[in-house]
Amino acid sequence: MAVRENEGIKGNRFVVTGGLGFVGSALCLELLKRGAAEVRSVDTRAYSPWYQHLQKNGVRCIRVREFYTGDVTQKKDMEKALQGVNCVFHLASYGMSSKEMLQTGLIEEVNLNGTCNVLDVCHEIGIRRFVYVSTYNVVFGGKEIINGNESLPYYPIDEHIDPYGRSMSTAEQLVLKSNGRPSDIQVNKKQSDVHLHTCAIRPAAIYGPGEERYFARILSLGQIGLLFVRVGDASVKTDWVYVDNLVQALILASVGLLDDISGREGNPIAAGQAYFISDGSPVNTFDSIISPLFKSLDYNVPKLTIHVRLALILSQIFWFISMLFYPFLNQPWVPGPLLLPAEVYKVCSIVAAAFAIDFTMITRIGVTHYFSHLKATEELGYVPMVSPHEGLNRTISYWKDRKQKEINRPNILFWIFCIGGMLALFYTAFLTPCGPLRWLNSLSLFLFRSVFNLRLVFYIAAALHISEAIYIWLLARRKDPANAPGWFLQTFLLGYPSTKLFLKKFH
Template sequence: MRVLIVGGGGYIGFHIGLELASRQHEVTLFDLHPPNPVWYDKSETCPLPFVTGSILCLPDLEQVLSLSKAEGVIHCAAHGMSSREQLPSASSLTESINIDGTSLLLKVCSGPSSSVTSLVYTSTFNVVFGCDEIIGGDENLPYFPLHRHWDNYSISKSVAERLVLASSGKNKKFHTCSLRLAGVMGVGETRHLPRIVASLPFLKFRYGNAKVQFVGIKNAVQAHVKALEKLHDDPDVVGGEAYFISDGKPIEHWEYFRPLIEGLGYTYPKWVLPVGLMWIFVLLGQFFLRVFGEIWGAGRGLFLSPAELLKTSVTHWFSIDKAKQHFGYAPEDVNDLSGVLHEYRRKMGLSPLLKFRKNDT
């Protein structure tokens, strides 16, 4: 299959591309910026064909679809996922990329001159989670009300997912599905893990005991590849459907990171602050960034946004049975941060660990 990955310069998109290429698919990456060289041998050029362009530019999309002759598309381009990107000042860009960009991509892919038959959309737990506890939820849950979300990222991803699923089957040849991912972790991840590791020297307390889910990069990749292949071969089963994707085993948020904290030589915090007090800190931090951002250093970003506080302090986890049944999703190395720990010990000049404390909570 010829596959175009929109957002292929990002962590998830690039690794999906590598796996698809290893399975003999023809892959083209499309993004504003090429993949980070840390994800491949720095002495080499990007191992996959890469085309520079914007999801907001119709000529760019038409050109890359024409050049790639794509039959399948994986859409993982997004903005506004974390930190200061969730501030209201960034809302217009978030909405443009996540909603307008998705709408434009769907228009081009489903057009009469397009060769695309299958599109897999990278979505998020946030489309159904906002602030209410969810235990063992499934795909029958309704979308979380847009007006109750704390961030434009969640709002825009919810709107975009509905556009994607509504477009499935509108013409006989074009079908879509959506993968709702938990937080993605893995070696080389550059959005969340660097912030977490940088905060460890100052980590003297924790908060809450929420049970949540994460997904390792290998499992996120596996889900996309299997979903795309199934959608291409059997659209009657997968077309128009949404799926929760995670490692499958709920774990307390802090316990998930405990092997990393202790493995890097830091003390696991024993003090537990009330979540209400954390809300005061987070809202004050957001206020100072809004008012004094340019002076105070908006480039530093927020340690936690309100949406991130909710994600880490309110229990929410979902069944992955539907993905298992429909396209054979089978997570491996569940809740495993051993590779990440090895990566950061090497960066910090520490010797490799002979034993690793595994997440078995």
């Protein structure tokens, strides 16, 4: 495909729905870098770590605080947001992980109705190009797939195990069937037939510096020693894609929808097509990604493995508990479920936690499945710019640098011992023993001989915690001012373990 560099980008205007996310923000910045006249990020989230950076670099961020919102479920808002643009990248979706997966109504509202709204507006106002970000799960249903391609049929809609996969599959089919849809907009007297050209990109699991959905929680749990079990067969292999490679593929897809390139006028090569996108190197997630990350950060690498059946049983229990809080799932005080059945099926050789789990980063457990990007290479010119080795090194460097900027957390056992010990001392020294905790009072008196001694020990321990907290706070104001309040609070709660971590980190 002979096209000039930045064909269809330079001087054009773009909308990226879900533009405040990990991939969306990277796409917005790359479009501007390549000469786009305007890039609009359409998103509803109230907070994004990339918001300030995007605004600083010239991206127009349309959010709920503006006179109209970035909500794809509101068609009138999309009519305003999409005015005057040449191409739409539709990345906005909902329900991929955690408690979001339980909200079937909202999932369908965003993924189906939202996609319909954006497609309808594109048709009504004469937008020519529409690139949709889909998922592997539109064709994958739990059976082994080795080097699969786009000729595979869609997985039956009624057999999807979660509403997210079902809605994304339906939305992708809707997008591709909308290809070639004529518009009522008349460009000029000689050309009255404006058509919407669409395509779908099916990315593998996405990684890279700044990725928050997969690695952030897993690494935070690993830091405090809560991740000690892996789930799934070590022989299972799946695809991953580095964020820059995915952004490259999305831009190439938009170029592939151009209908005014010499030799293919009115017949864009990518129109109505779907493409699998990956780094082209299927790996075992735990051995090739999680384990190197843990080792580079000096975290203990999980060695135990639990069987899939046990994980499924636990997931059913957690699902039942979460559904008891269904009316309050959107509230921040309601934690996400530890594990859901759909997430178990979507897990492939990853780490499990004893008290908190996030399995969204992967696909089906115990089943090798990966796909070829040959079609994208032949039709779009896609060749991964960043190798898996380089991508992993960049990701590791990001997390090592981030670790240096954040507060080090002691092992969970220190939290339990220190905070639990202080609470037990306070209870036995100052409160009247009652109920099932009478044994604690008896044990404390046996060890310390009198209430006076208990109170004395509590006062000494509290004084040590306070003095250590003040000492570390004073040091942190010089060594780590951004985290000084956090160091103070952690040392106040834990005392010596936190002090030791600070002194070790800053020598």
